[in-house]
Amino acid sequence: MSQNQGVMIFGEVVNGQLQAITKELLGCGRKLASELQEELSAVLLGSNLAGSAREAITFGADRVYIVDAPLLKDYQADAYMPVMERLVKQTAPRILLLGQTSIGQDLAPRLAFRLGTEATTDCIELSIDPESGLLERTKPVYGGNVMAVITGEHFPEVATVRSKAYSPLEADVSKRGEVINIEAEVEPPAMRTRIIEKVSQVAEGIRLEEAATVVAGGRGIGSNQDFKQLEELARLLKGAIGASRPPCDNGWIGDTAQIGLTGKIIAPDFYLAVALSGSSQHISGVSGAKNIVAINKDPEANIFRVARFGVVGDWKKVLPAFTARVRELAGEN
Amino acid sequence: MKIIVCVERGADPEAPPASFKVDAGGNRVVLAADVPVVLDPYSEYALEAALKLKDAHGGQVIALSLGTDLPREVIKKALAMGADELVLLEDEAFADGDSWSTAYALAMAIKKTGDYDLILCGRQAADWGEGQVGLGIAEVLSLPGVTVARKIDVADGKAQVERVTGDGYEVIETPLPAVVTVSNEIGEPRYPTIRGIMAAKRKEPVIWKPADIGVQPSEVGAAGRRSRLVKLFQPVHKANCQIIHGETPEEAGANLAERLRLEKLI
Ligand SMILES: Cc1cc2nc3c(=O)[nH]c(=O)nc-3n(C[C@H](O)[C@H](O)[C@H](O)COP(=O)(O)OP(=O)(O)OC[C@H]3O[C@@H](n4cnc5c(N)ncnc54)[C@H](O)[C@@H]3O)c2cc1C
Numbered sequence: 001m002s003q004n005q006g007v008m009i010f011g012e013v014v015n016g017q018l019q020a021i022t023k024e025l026l027g028c029g030r031k032l033a034s035e036l037q038e039e040l041s042a043v044l045l046g047s048n049l050a051g052s053a054r055e056a057i058t059f060g061a062d063r064v065y066i067v068d069a070p071l072l073k074d075y076q077a078d079a080y081m082p083v084m085e086r087l088v089k090q091t092a093p094r095i096l097l098l099g100q101t102s103i104g105q106d107l108a109p110r111l112a113f114r115l116g117t118e119a120t121t122d123c124i125e126l127s128i129d130p131e132s133g134l135l136e137r138t139k140p141v142y143g144g145n146v147m148a149v150i151t152g153e154h155f156p157e158v159a160t161v162r163s164k165a166y167s168p169l170e171a172d173v174s175k176r177g178e179v180i181n182i183e184a185e186v187e188p189p190a191m192r193t194r195i196i197e198k199v200s201q202v203a204e205g206i207r208l209e210e211a212a213t214v215v216a217g218g219r220g221i222g223s224n225q226d227f228k229q230l231e232e233l234a235r236l237l238k239g240a241i242g243a244s245r246p247p248c249d250n251g252w253i254g255d256t257a258q259i260g261l262t263g264k265i266i267a268p269d270f271y272l273a274v275a276l277s278g279s280s281q282h283i284s285g286v287s288g289a290k291n292i293v294a295i296n297k298d299p300e301a302n303i304f305r306v307a308r309f310g311v312v313g314d315w316k317k318v319l320p321a322f323t324a325r326v327r328e329l330a331g332e333n
Numbered sequence: 334m335k336i337i338v339c340v341e342r343g344a345d346p347e348a349p350p351a352s353f354k355v356d357a358g359g360n361r362v363v364l365a366a367d368v369p370v371v372l373d374p375y376s377e378y379a380l381e382a383a384l385k386l387k388d389a390h391g392g393q394v395i396a397l398s399l400g401t402d403l404p405r406e407v408i409k410k411a412l413a414m415g416a417d418e419l420v421l422l423e424d425e426a427f428a429d430g431d432s433w434s435t436a437y438a439l440a441m442a443i444k445k446t447g448d449y450d451l452i453l454c455g456r457q458a459a460d461w462g463e464g465q466v467g468l469g470i471a472e473v474l475s476l477p478g479v480t481v482a483r484k485i486d487v488a489d490g491k492a493q494v495e496r497v498t499g500d501g502y503e504v505i506e507t508p509l510p511a512v513v514t515v516s517n518e519i520g521e522p523r524y525p526t527i528r529g530i531m532a533a534k535r536k537e538p539v540i541w542k543p544a545d546i547g548v549q550p551s552e553v554g555a556a557g558r559r560s561r562l563v564k565l566f567q568p569v570h571k572a573n574c575q576i577i578h579g580e581t582p583e584e585a586g587a588n589l590a591e592r593l594r595l596e597k598l599i
Contacts (some may be wrong), residue, residue: 102498105480105481106468113436113468118431119465121465122463122464141460143462145567146355147565147568148565149563151560151561152560153559192508193505198503200501201501248518249521255483256499256501262516264499270599291596291598293593295586295589299576302349302350304572304576306570309576309589309592311586312585313582318582318585319586321582321584322589322590323586325586325587325590
């Protein structure tokens with residue numbers, strides 16, 4: 001068995017805010033650490049981290065390593081890799097978890113390979129095998145049509161965890177923990193790449209990932225102009241607008257509206273899916289939605305297999321009447 | 334400019350969900366007989382990215398694939414689309430690898446091709462969806478790597494890559510050679526032309542065995558794996574959809590609103 005001990009999570013902080021995925025990782029990591037009866041630590045890289053470090057403790061960390069340096073302000077593999085490589089070698093955790101995010105997807109495989117171990121990405125469940133003590137990683141494969149359970153015998157055992165697969169613990173403000181500052185020590189020559197520009201394309205209004213109601217359209221919407229009808233309904237319902245991939249690829253709506261395996265993972269209370277077939281890759285992004293409602297002209301469409309309510313029909317006829325009645329019910333007429 | 338594109342074949346990911354089953358032992362995915370084998374969609378996007386660069390700057394595009402019994406009619410699509418050469422790591426020893434052993438074999442093959450400028454891979458495969466092979470290659474070859482590209486420009490021995498992020502994209506400059514993984518935002522892969530298809534028919538792939546790329550069979554494929562598959566299983570969905578009717582589609586729409594109101598969803 002290995003000398004490695006404890007569970008470590010790689011946290012993400014944006015503008016001084018501990019990200020939702022990090023709280024979820026702490027929830028997941030706490031469960032594993034308790035099963036192993038070992039410690040849970042978190043590592044935060046960037047700047048302006050002290051508040052987030054304390055917050056990470058309230059969400060379950062026993063110890064937080066912070067590495068605060070100007071070079072680490074934005075994620076860049078060449079800057080983050082040497083810091084993480086050194087920290088992981090020094091602290092030798094048994095398990096290292098990252099989010100299946102833009103950063104986690106980029107960092108986890110490199111780090112695993114650099115450390116001579118392996119990573120499993122996009123996991124939705126992690127547990128400790130009682131016999132071997134190894135981390136069992138369950139991940140959807142074939143677009144979510146099949147589940148795979150994977151282990152490895154190299155340490156640390158690295159996995160990335162899908163957004164919203166785990167819930168955060170209730171914040172416990174009385175929880176105590178240790179915060180340790182680490183020097184970055186990144187030499188500028190280690191930097192091969194450089195960020196020239198960062199472009200934000202997030203639509204105004206309610207964030208898709210946080211919205212309680214999401215109205216989404218698919219290929220069957222047909223055009224940029226027609227998509228506006230969905231936007232109007234989303235506004236009326238105080239929800240956010242989303243899409244399957246084809247409307248993004250066709251430029252009817254921005255790329256950041258894409259929901260699914262390679263887009264956003266969302267878990268609204270109410271998800272209205274209009275003229276999208278419900279491919280397994282799309283459904284991967286909404287499996288946490290509480291109520292899926294579908295409008296589709298094809299009664300055999302896969303979306304009806306996961307929906308709670310549905311109308312079979314041409315959305316161009318169904319939706320305007322639906323919207324009108326929603327408006328009446330809201331007393332806006 | 335010499336661009337190497339790693340491509341793989343796989344079951345058509347757009348096949349209906351019921352086409353994907355697991356065998357009794359939970360060891361293998363069993364595909365319905367009518368599921369076609371295709372070039373993995375993200376492999377096609379990576380090829381498209383390479384061909385766009387070739388259109389703009391000239392040069393050579395080499396498609397590289399790994400596996401056993403690679404179906405020629407599928408894998409030659411890379412040539413039909415416009416790749417100049419097709420190199421196959423085709424041997425039993427390469428079968429059933431994980432991200433690590435696959436990346437290692439591909440990296441060693443790339444090393445053998447020599448003086449390349451750019452290595453492109455899909456951002457992730459439709460089957461295992463790991464998104465690790467490109468980064469593995471970058472690690473083995475000690476190259477910079479940029480993931481999830483929506484655009485790639487090359488000038489003066491450097492590439493400018495637009496990398497998709499959660500809320501937009503970032504422009505990253507990297508020296509060449511580098512590894513870049515490509516996303517669908519790069520644009521629809523081109524259709525092979527008739528001329529391309531004819532040329533692909535005539536062209537035979539170059540085939541390399543483990544010894545040709547200087548690796549032991551024990552280092553690649555199933556033997557070189559670091560991870561172990563414990564089991565596969567099928568997720569269960571219980572379909573439970575209540576269809577809301579109406580005399581007309583408009584009425585059905587209004588009825589849906591009423592029903593959702595009762596459910597307090599709106
Ligand atoms: C590795 C990988 C990752 C992927 N990631 C994602 C992802 O993150 N998100 C994603 O969405 N896709 C993703 N895809 C693509 C996915 O496989 C599907 O191609 C896509 O989701 C289909 O989108 P759609 O349902 O809008 O289109 P289609 O499947 O073409 O469905 C259109 C639907 O509209 C209905 N329709 C048409 N006209 C009307 C009308 N007038 N009224 C009512 N209904 C109508 C049709 O009946 C049909 O069901 C991925 C694919 C791969 C291989």
